[in-house]
Amino acid sequence: MNDQRELSIKVDGEMFVVNDEDLTLLDFLRSHVGITSVKDGCSPQGQCGCCTVLVDGQARVSCVTPVKRVIGREIETLEGLDDTLKNTWAKAFIDAGASQCGFCTPGIIMRFAALQKSGEKTEIEKVKRSLHAHLCRCTGWQTILEAWDDFGNSEVAIENDKASERASIEGRTPQKIGFDTALGKGGFSADIAPSNCLIAVPDQLGGWSLGESLTEARNASKKIQGRRTTVKAVPPIELPTGDWDAVLRTNWVEPGYLETDSSWCEPGGEPSTPLANGGAFGSKFESVAPSAARQLADKYKRPVLVLLSREDSVHLGHKRPPIAGGVNKNGEGIIRVARTPGIADAINSVAPKIEVQEIDLPGPITSSKVRAAGWAEAKILLCGAFGEVGTIISPDGSEASAEIDEKSINISVRCGEVLNETVLRSYCIGAAHMAWSWVTSESLAVDVNGLIQDLTVRSFGIVRAGEMPEVNVEIQPDSSKAVNGSDAVFVAVAAATWIHKGTLPEWPVGN
Numbered sequence: 001m002n003d004q005r006e007l008s009i010k011v012d013g014e015m016f017v018v019n020d021e022d023l024t025l026l027d028f029l030r031s032h033v034g035i036t037s038v039k040d041g042c043s044p045q046g047q048c049g050c051c052t053v054l055v056d057g058q059a060r061v062s063c064v065t066p067v068k069r070v071i072g073r074e075i076e077t078l079e080g081l082d083d084t085l086k087n088t089w090a091k092a093f094i095d096a097g098a099s100q101c102g103f104c105t106p107g108i109i110m111r112f113a114a115l116q117k118s119g120e121k122t123e124i125e126k127v128k129r130s131l132h133a134h135l136c137r138c139t140g141w142q143t144i145l146e147a148w149d150d151f152g153n154s155e156v157a158i159e160n161d162k163a164s165e166r167a168s169i170e171g172r173t174p175q176k177i178g179f180d181t182a183l184g185k186g187g188f189s190a191d192i193a194p195s196n197c198l199i200a201v202p203d204q205l206g207g208w209s210l211g212e213s214l215t216e217a218r219n220a221s222k223k224i225q226g227r228r229t230t231v232k233a234v235p236p237i238e239l240p241t242g243d244w245d246a247v248l249r250t251n252w253v254e255p256g257y258l259e260t261d262s263s264w265c266e267p268g269g270e271p272s273t274p275l276a277n278g279g280a281f282g283s284k285f286e287s288v289a290p291s292a293a294r295q296l297a298d299k300y301k302r303p304v305l306v307l308l309s310r311e312d313s314v315h316l317g318h319k320r321p322p323i324a325g326g327v328n329k330n331g332e333g334i335i336r337v338a339r340t341p342g343i344a345d346a347i348n349s350v351a352p353k354i355e356v357q358e359i360d361l362p363g364p365i366t367s368s369k370v371r372a373a374g375w376a377e378a379k380i381l382l383c384g385a386f387g388e389v390g391t392i393i394s395p396d397g398s399e400a401s402a403e404i405d406e407k408s409i410n411i412s413v414r415c416g417e418v419l420n421e422t423v424l425r426s427y428c429i430g431a432a433h434m435a436w437s438w439v440t441s442e443s444l445a446v447d448v449n450g451l452i453q454d455l456t457v458r459s460f461g462i463v464r465a466g467e468m469p470e471v472n473v474e475i476q477p478d479s480s481k482a483v484n485g486s487d488a489v490f491v492a493v494a495a496a497t498w499i500h501k502g503t504l505p506e507w508p509v510g511n
């Protein structure tokens, strides 16, 4: 055997020579083989599952697999799956509403393909456990499990304008639903940037490190890998004094969107959006990536791709502002909130008698554009004061209610013309997951100096597939103009969860 053969791996049936043994399998596949279905959601943490491929038929996260460890072995990616198999999976995901932004979907399809290949009869509990290696921030898991069940049985795959229109209304940014997005081709900047781009990553001093490859740029930046911290997450704001019917202190919360911020730009051009196919529910509207791509492209007179790692996106991304509030049944109260542009208006849009006090806190940057920020907390506090959710009416005019029993979360939503029931249901289930997870489990540890300590995907506390109650969605017919319904669902489920768990004064309340 000559040296070249010894340093080769087979990817989707074709041999490739490994000429840099220090790379991870993920970097090798993306930068040397040009496979973009393997996504980088957290490398090299190995915690989001977006980079999952098959190594000799077994599912493996490629970001923690050194390429030298798989020399001589067979790698299979989504691109290499048999066309019928690939399309049947895509169809199952689309028909179940199990793929929204689609960033997590290729990795999950590969996980399912491995389970299927193992040939054993797979119990649903095993499928749920297999998803513990993954994170999906959009769909709330249930529809993904339905896709597993639906495999091979789905009749018609929706790929139409009405489905994408509903997705765009719910995501508040243009989104497409279809085979391409389910197969990881949602048009993410890191996938579509021209190959001659300089790559820019944040350095440790507030500037940018550049390189001809991601590995070169990251090595130059001396990136420090995030670890889970022992610093405890504590709600950072004290309650206002008063005689209240309900009080609540919330924590810093990481939005945890899967596609980390990226944008590419030509000199003098328009930067690409970091929201290629939604998926951040407002959290990426103020991303640093596009303006940096534009500036660096002009400075270096080259196309530049700005790419944030998971740790960068936690450090630089906008968080939901923490609050501490007390309210009375007559709708009066005080909400103290981390100073955030637009937050007082958001609170007063639904609760005009609540006084808003903005507090300067050391801590991460916050945004009122994060899903329902401010108005959610105000409504939830008022629900807590009355001990019931009733009907939540959002500033968009949609209506939602939620009830929780031992086993399930039951939702009703009215939000104008349905457009596509599968897609609307999917966004409502995703919103229910986000709400349940926020109230019971999520927080971000920030130290006394305001520095974020939780930098890994697992440390955010996002509820996993096996831990989620069943969600039932009833969509009320309505012929008026379609408006966003999942934000009202998010608020209704958060309020119902809080009440169900005993209206404890500090979030997360625990499971």
Ligand code: FES
Residues within 6 Å of the ligand: 039, 040, 041, 042, 043, 045, 046, 047, 048, 049, 050, 051, 052, 061, 062, 063, 064
């Ligand atoms: S990128 Fe590999 S597990 Fe997240």
Ligand code: FES
Residues within 6 Å of the ligand: 098, 099, 100, 101, 102, 103, 104, 105, 135, 136, 137, 138, 139, 258, 279
């Ligand atoms: S569809 Fe799973 S992260 Fe967006």
